[in-house]
Amino acid sequence: MTKQRKLPLYVQIKNKLVTNIKEGVWQPGEAIPSESQLIEQYNVSRTTIRQAIQDLAQKNVLETRRGAPTRVRNEPQIELGNPGIIHHELGTDFDVKVLRAETLKEHYYASYQLQLEENEDVYLIERLRIADNKPIAFQRMFVPLPIGEKVTTFSAEAFDIFPKLGEHNIHHTNIRELVSASNATQYEADLLGIIPGGALIDIERTTLGIDSQPIEYSRTRYLPEFFHYRVEIGK
Amino acid sequence: MTKQRKLPLYVQIKNKLVTNIKEGVWQPGEAIPSESQLIEQYNVSRTTIRQAIQDLAQKNVLETRRGAPTRVRNEPQIELGNPGIIHHELGTDFDVKVLRAETLKEHYYASYQLQLEENEDVYLIERLRIADNKPIAFQRMFVPLPIGEKVTTFSAEAFDIFPKLGEHNIHHTNIRELVSASNATQYEADLLGIIPGGALIDIERTTLGIDSQPIEYSRTRYLPEFFHYRVEIGK
DNA sequence: CATCATTTGTTCGTATGTATA
DNA sequence: ATATACATACGAACAAATGAT
Numbered sequence: 001m002t003k004q005r006k007l008p009l010y011v012q013i014k015n016k017l018v019t020n021i022k023e024g025v026w027q028p029g030e031a032i033p034s035e036s037q038l039i040e041q042y043n044v045s046r047t048t049i050r051q052a053i054q055d056l057a058q059k060n061v062l063e064t065r066r067g068a069p070t071r072v073r074n075e076p077q078i079e080l081g082n083p084g085i086i087h088h089e090l091g092t093d094f095d096v097k098v099l100r101a102e103t104l105k106e107h108y109y110a111s112y113q114l115q116l117e118e119n120e121d122v123y124l125i126e127r128l129r130i131a132d133n134k135p136i137a138f139q140r141m142f143v144p145l146p147i148g149e150k151v152t153t154f155s156a157e158a159f160d161i162f163p164k165l166g167e168h169n170i171h172h173t174n175i176r177e178l179v180s181a182s183n184a185t186q187y188e189a190d191l192l193g194i195i196p197g198g199a200l201i202d203i204e205r206t207t208l209g210i211d212s213q214p215i216e217y218s219r220t221r222y223l224p225e226f227f228h229y230r231v232e233i234g235k
Numbered sequence: 236m237t238k239q240r241k242l243p244l245y246v247q248i249k250n251k252l253v254t255n256i257k258e259g260v261w262q263p264g265e266a267i268p269s270e271s272q273l274i275e276q277y278n279v280s281r282t283t284i285r286q287a288i289q290d291l292a293q294k295n296v297l298e299t300r301r302g303a304p305t306r307v308r309n310e311p312q313i314e315l316g317n318p319g320i321i322h323h324e325l326g327t328d329f330d331v332k333v334l335r336a337e338t339l340k341e342h343y344y345a346s347y348q349l350q351l352e353e354n355e356d357v358y359l360i361e362r363l364r365i366a367d368n369k370p371i372a373f374q375r376m377f378v379p380l381p382i383g384e385k386v387t388t389f390s391a392e393a394f395d396i397f398p399k400l401g402e403h404n405i406h407h408t409n410i411r412e413l414v415s416a417s418n419a420t421q422y423e424a425d426l427l428g429i430i431p432g433g434a435l436i437d438i439e440r441t442t443l444g445i446d447s448q449p450i451e452y453s454r455t456r457y458l459p460e461f462f463h464y465r466v467e468i469g470k
Numbered sequence: 471c472a473t474c475a476t477t478t479g480t481t482c483g484t485a486t487g488t489a490t491a
Numbered sequence: 492a493t494a495t496a497c498a499t500a501c502g503a504a505c506a507a508a509t510g511a512t
Contacts, residue, residue: 302479
């Protein structure tokens with residue numbers, strides 16, 4: 001049935017450990033049973049247990065320390081979105097301010113990016129990202145009208161809208177980002193409190209839903225000193 | 236003297252294997268001696284040899300396949316460990332111009348990034364990237380002196396030095412990039428043919444060798460309209 | 471095409487070292 | 492200081508895939 005009989009023992013053990021973690025039997029930060037306990041429980045050799053644990057420690061699921069019990073990692077980077085890419089806003093106290101939120105009858109480029117038909121409306125939200133009472137980014141976000149109606153209810157609360165969208169059963173699969181740089185326009189400069197022409201990090205993002213249709217196209221311009229865009233390749 | 240006596244046996248073995256690769260005793264793509272040969276050669280158990288090899292295999296330095304000899308990896312994962320990152324210079328005809336190449340006696344920040352000792356010298360190369368006879372990027376690259384001596388021989392031929400370094404048996408594992416934006420200084424503006432203050436894409440890169448020691452730290456500033464930095468997350 | 475020696479993969483058992491609580 | 496935990500290291504045996512004869 002499960003066909004697991006043909007998998008190596010240590011892989012079977014590994015699967016069982018992962019299952020226990022996913023089902024919350026062992027909570028993050030908690031210690032899992034010791035090697036000798038697992039040996040008894042599963043009736044296998046120490047080698048087998050260790051290989052399973054080592055693999056998971058390698059994948060940052062478990063954390064081992066000589067002399068101390070093996071624990072489930074706190075931040076289970078279940079690599080669902082961050083394969084080495086880190087966006088990081090600098091600051092301690094964050095806020096959002098909605099500048100504009102309305103339906104657009106005509107916006108060729110946004111419609112194109114969202115792959116909408118001619119007659120479909122686009123919803124535009126312009127927002128300011130604020131950290132420690134200082135504006136650090138300006139965002140223009142375009143979404144299809146049906147999504148816009150939902151987004152507008154919380155666009156003033158959370159800058160990252162996708163966790164909230166998830167609560168409304170709108171999930172995303174792929175995110176594509178084009179990182180560039182641009183000089184602040186007079187409008188942007190006024191908003192961000194810098195001189196016109198100042199360099200901004202320019203992030204153009206397209207987010208795809210589960211059906212691979214775009215659900216968001218946005219351009220965000222960050223003050224360089226308040227945003228880290230870090231990429232790690234390899235390992 | 237080397238203090239290696241206190242390191243675990245398998246780590247010592249690992250270091251010896253890495254040394255053999257770095258010195259070109261075993262070329263990329265080539266098979267290393269079998270486990271039983273290594274057992275005889277180093278007079279340790281199979282467990283020890285296997286742990287060393289497994290560590291390196293998992294770091295993508297070696298490649299193991301059941302039944303077949305273990306080999307040194309060819310190109311350290313051009314796309315495999317890569318979560319969809321595309322750097323793309325726009326243009327058809329590319330060239331490089333070396334502006335400066337010399338040993339620096341003192342450069343605190345570069346030394347820190349390269350994790351060098353106080354007394355170790357740093358080699359600096361300043362280059363201009365040219366596309367279709369137009370300068371599109373300015374790069375300041377810092378490398379440890381031993382590597383600098385090799386890089387200098389081809390730094391005027393290839394902008395991407397790592398394939399060339401590979402031919403000299405200097406391989407890399409991890410690349411970390413921090414993408415930001417900055418305003419062109421007077422000097423950069425003159426080099427790139429723009430006005431001072433113009434926005435540039437600023438890429439700060441640290442490259443690690445197979446022994447996880449940094450082998451390059453560089454800052455490259457691109458004209459935004461001639462460089463795409465694209466990231467794809469998910470799937 | 472089948473055979474077979476070689477090579478890596480899996481699993482057991484055992485012993486000792488070393489950090490933690 | 493002691494018991495417990497993980498880390499290192501040895502040896503042995505069989506399984507499974509490979510590559511050459």
